[in-house]
Amino acid sequence: MALTGRLGLLAALGALVPIFLPSWWALAALWAALAAAVAADLALAGNVRALRFHRSGDARVRLGETASVTLIVENLGRRRVKARLRDVWPPSAAATPRATRVDVPAGERRRVEMTLAPTRRGDRAAVTVVVRSAGPLGLAARQLSRPAPWTVRVLPAFPSRRHLPAKLAKLRELTGNHVALIRGQGTEFDSLREYVDGDDVRSIDWRATARRADVVVRTWRPERDRRIYLVLDTGRTSAGRVGDIPRLDCSMDAAMLLGALASRAGDRVDLLAYDRRVRARVEGASRTDLLPSMVHAMAPLEPELIESDAAGMVSALMSRVRQRCLVVLLTELNTAAIEEGLLPLLPRLTARHLVMIAAVSDPRVGEMAAGRGDLAAVYDAAAAERARGERRRLTAELRSYGVEVVDAPPAEIAPALADAYLALKAAGRL
Amino acid sequence: MIQSPPQGGADGSGSPAPPGPTAGQVASRRFRSARGIVLVLLALVAIAVILAALRPSVTPQDLDPTSPTEGGSRALAEILKQNGTRLDVARRAGDAAGLASPGSVTVVTRPERLTDGDIDRLRGAQGDLLLVQPNRSVLRELAPGVHRAGTSFERTADLDCALPAARLAGPVAFGGAETYATSGGDGVVTCYRADDYSRLVQVRDGSRTVTVLGSPEPLTNAHLTEEGNAALGMNLAGARSSVVWLIPDLPEAGAGGDATLSDLLPFGVKLFVLEVLVAVALVALWRARRLGPVVAEALPVVVRSAETVEGRARLYRAHHARGRAADALRAGARERLVPLLGLPRSTAQDFAFAQEIVTGVAHRTSYDEAVVGTALYGPEPADDAQLLALTDILDVLERQVRQS
Numbered sequence: 057m058a059l060t061g062r063l064g065l066l067a068a069l070g071a072l073v074p075i076f077l078p079s080w081w082a083l084a085a086l087w088a089a090l091a092a093a094v095a096a097d098l099a100l101a102g103n104v105r106a107l108r109f110h111r112s113g114d115a116r117v118r119l120g121e122t123a124s125v126t127l128i129v130e131n132l133g134r135r136r137v138k139a140r141l142r143d144v145w146p147p148s149a150a151a152t153p154r155a156t157r158v159d160v161p162a163g164e165r166r167r168v169e170m171t172l173a174p175t176r177r178g179d180r181a182a183v184t185v186v187v188r189s190a191g192p193l194g195l196a197a198r199q200l201s202r203p204a205p206w207t208v209r210v211l212p213a214f215p216s217r218r219h220l221p222a223k224l225a226k227l228r229e230l231t232g233n234h235v236a237l238i239r240g241q242g243t244e245f246d247s248l249r250e251y252v253d254g255d256d257v258r259s260i261d262w263r264a265t266a267r268r269a270d271v272v273v274r275t276w277r278p279e280r281d282r283r284i285y286l287v288l289d290t291g292r293t294s295a296g297r298v299g300d301i302p303r304l305d306c307s308m309d310a311a312m313l314l315g316a317l318a319s320r321a322g323d324r325v326d327l328l329a330y331d332r333r334v335r336a337r338v339e340g341a342s343r344t345d346l347l348p349s350m351v352h353a354m355a356p357l358e359p360e361l362i363e364s365d366a367a368g369m370v371s372a373l374m375s376r377v378r379q380r381c382l383v384v385l386l387t388e389l390n391t392a393a394i395e396e397g398l399l400p401l402l403p404r405l406t407a408r409h410l411v412m413i414a415a416v417s418d419p420r421v422g423e424m425a426a427g428r429g430d431l432a433a434v435y436d437a438a439a440a441e442r443a444r445g446e447r448r449r450l451t452a453e454l455r456s457y458g459v460e461v462v463d464a465p466p467a468e469i470a471p472a473l474a475d476a477y478l479a480l481k482a483a484g485r486l
Numbered sequence: 487m488i489q490s491p492p493q494g495g496a497d498g499s500g501s502p503a504p505p506g507p508t509a510g511q512v513a514s515r516r517f518r519s520a521r522g523i524v525l526v527l528l529a530l531v532a533i534a535v536i537l538a539a540l541r542p543s544v545t546p547q548d549l550d551p552t553s554p555t556e557g558g559s560r561a562l563a564e565i566l567k568q569n570g571t572r573l574d575v576a577r578r579a580g581d582a583a584g585l586a587s588p589g590s591v592t593v594v595t596r597p598e599r600l601t602d603g604d605i606d607r608l609r610g611a612q613g614d615l616l617l618v619q620p621n622r623s624v625l626r627e628l629a630p631g632v633h634r635a636g637t638s639f640e641r642t643a644d645l646d647c648a649l650p651a652a653r654l655a656g657p658v659a660f661g662g663a664e665t666y667a668t669s670g671g672d673g674v675v676t677c678y679r680a681d682d683y684s685r686l687v688q689v690r691d692g693s694r695t696v697t698v699l700g701s702p703e704p705l706t707n708a709h710l711t712e713e714g715n716a717a718l719g720m721n722l723a724g725a726r727s728s729v730v731w732l733i734p735d736l737p738e739a740g741a742g743g744d745a746t747l748s749d750l751l752p753f754g755v756k757l758f759v760l761e762v763l764v765a766v767a768l769v770a771l772w773r774a775r776r777l778g779p780v781v782a783e784a785l786p787v788v789v790r791s792a793e794t795v796e797g798r799a800r801l802y803r804a805h806h807a808r809g810r811a812a813d814a815l816r817a818g819a820r821e822r823l824v825p826l827l828g829l830p831r832s833t834a835q836d837f838a839f840a841q842e843i844v845t846g847v848a849h850r851t852s853y854d855e856a857v858v859g860t861a862l863y864g865p866e867p868a869d870d871a872q873l874l875a876l877t878d879i880l881d882v883l884e885r886q887v888r889q890s
Binding site for chain 2: 058059060061063064065067068070071072073074075076077078079080082083086087140142144145146147148155176183184186188199201295296297298302303358359361418420421424425428430431432434435436437438439440441442443444445448452
């Protein structure tokens with residue numbers, strides 16, 4: 057039940073009654089009249105309990121795009137329901153309209169279109185639907201809140217999608233797919249074929265040529281069916297914002313580009329998100345299914361404000377993966393976290409796998425290092441130089457363990473990681 | 487990494503901060519902004535002081551036997567005293583009743599200030615009464631049989647009765663005066679008639695004589711000398727051996743009765759207030775009922791990634807860590823110089839290659855080895871100016887090596 061402003065106004069106007077008729081009886085009569093009007097209004101208002109809610113529409117949306125969710129209001133009662141309706145969503149779902157009017161005749165259905173423009177990644181669940189149906193006098197209303205469950209998963213934006221065609225072209229160049237006469241630059245033997253004018257004479261297979269009348273060349277292709285394990289660090293260092301984006305989101309973007317590229321190159325890609333326990337895992341996804349499952353697994357991830365457990369991460373990895381693979385660890389080059397956590401475990405990891413560490417650097421540090429002019433700027437520059445020096449030292453140390461390090465600002469991390477992968481592939485190191 | 491609100495100061499630390507204002511500048515700026523208010527307050531205080539100083543300590547009252555103003559009655563009081571009549575001034579009805587004796591006349595002025603209790607006390611008092619322009623309740627209680635009839639605006643009235651005091655006075659200038667009707671009876675004397683009603687009435691009320699005067703003007707300083715005013719006043723007030731002049735003070739607040747505010751409010755007003763309260767409660771209920779709940783949501787932490795670097799810069803600055811700052815700047819510069827010289831990167835922080843690096847840089851720049859050596863490996867800067875100079879020379883070296 058809900059009262060309306062009209063009732064308050066009537067009661068205020070009723071205050072004139074005792075001025076002209078100063079008696080308890082007049083006032084009691086006024087109250088009785090108001091109470092009777094409220095009771096009549098409640099009795100005659102549309103029955104909100106007879107309403108049923110159904111939903112349809114988008115269940116997932118990329119961050120930055122809008123989703124539309126339809127709420128269907130069905131009236132099972134015998135009277136028409138005219139009501140105000142609010143479909144309640146969390147604030148970051150940015151659902152519009154906030155409230156709307158519905159007019160559902162008995163036994164019919166009406167649609168309410170909601171538009172969601174989520175501002176953050178993750179799952180956004182509808183909280184409840186509230187209807188308020190006022191009576192014919194507009195003095196009182198029946199109100200009911202009833203859940204109508206629906207969840208919209210807000211997926212990471214994947215802004216580095218635009219780099220994918222260029223990287224795929226580079227990949228095709230490696231495989232030699234698009235120009236027949238260029239010898240594939242891979243290291244894995246593909247097939248034998250007849251020599252064509254223009255082929256590199258170094259690739260003539262003399263033994264096969266001897267067996268046949270024709271000159272035969274070997275063709276090469278990059279290695280295929282290698283395993284790539286993407287590891288997302290969701291610990292405290294991933295919460296830091298570079299620009300206005302958490303480091304975790306930049307890492308996700310890079311992981312998605314690498315995943316898309318590697319699956320097209322014929323490699324198997326797995327994903328693990330870890331801080332002190334497994335937050336998400338994608339394993340054994342098929343080539344076509346990989347990107348959607350990665351995006352789904354990553355959507356609800358949030359940075360946890362705890363120190364990552366490097367030992368747990370390494371054992372979680374080692375227990376799952378038997379064959380040699382490329383482990384891409386997306387983390388931050390934080391001296392304390394890496395030196396105390398990861399470095400002692402690296403020999404175990406590098407003995408079995410090829411390890412690549414991708415870290416998002418902060419352009420703000422570069423700006424500070426270039427600052428000159430007054431004393432504050434110079435101290436800023438000194439602190440930034442020191443941070444960069446530590447980062448360089450850490451990178452050198454990691455490289456001494458045979459680890460590949462990709463350290464790039466947020467705008468370049470995804471293509472830089474893809475390039476590093478392509479370089480490894482071309483060199484046949486996978 | 488600590489979660490903290492973004493700070494404006496941290497963002498601006500890269501750009502040159504404006505020099506802070508001195509305490510004097512701050513004070514003068516605050517004074518300028520508050521000047522108008524201060525001046526207005528001072529002016530108000532000054533006006534209040536002047537008004538308080540100009541205000542007389544005692545307000546002169548009409549018909550006050552101690553007041554020498556035009557409306558006062560000091561002249562009459564002095565004349566009465568000179569003639570040997572005793573004059574007591576009472577400011578309260580109770581005092582007047584106590585002072586009154588069988589041989590006295592009580593002059594009752596300003597009757598509008600008398601409460602019902604005061605009138606009762608006066609009725610119980612001894613001696614004669616002279617009521618000056620009484621109101622209805624005083625007239626009803628103290629002068630039975632006399633009723634207010636109307637008002638006369640004739641300046642003077644001629645003698646038309648046999649009252650001794652009137653006879654001695656002759657014509658009297660009343661100015662505007664109230665006129666009275668009497669219900670007749672024994673011992674009723676009416677004087678100075680206008681349109682069948684009289685301005686001066688004398689009645690017997692038991693043992694006392696009650697005289698009702700329709701105008702205060704004959705008794706005031708301004709009009710005492712006109713016509714027979716002085717004689718009338720003297721003979722009415724001074725008819726007995728002593729005079730009690732009652733000029734009541736304003737009744738004290740709350741002294742008039744024990745009625746509370748709710749007793750004085752009409753019943754309808756109380757019901758009105760009740761109904762307004764009901765209306766307010768209904769409006770509150772209307773506004774309190776939300777269309778749906780408030781939705782709480784966990785928000786992500788906001789930590790800037792460069793926060794630790796900025797914090798370190800502020801620590802350096804706060805502790806004037808010139809040595810550490812210079813070391814970091816030199817290490818950074820060497821790191822960028824070494825590849826330009828064609829040396830491996832690992833030599834940058836290796837002191838064994840110091841001489842080689844210095845020679846290489848000096849060879850490609852306009853500076854000699856001593857200057858380059860001091861710049862790249864020198865001691866800690868002695869003051870802030872030297873630190874700034876160090877960054878300048880490092881920048882110059884780097885630029886020259888790059889361009890060579």
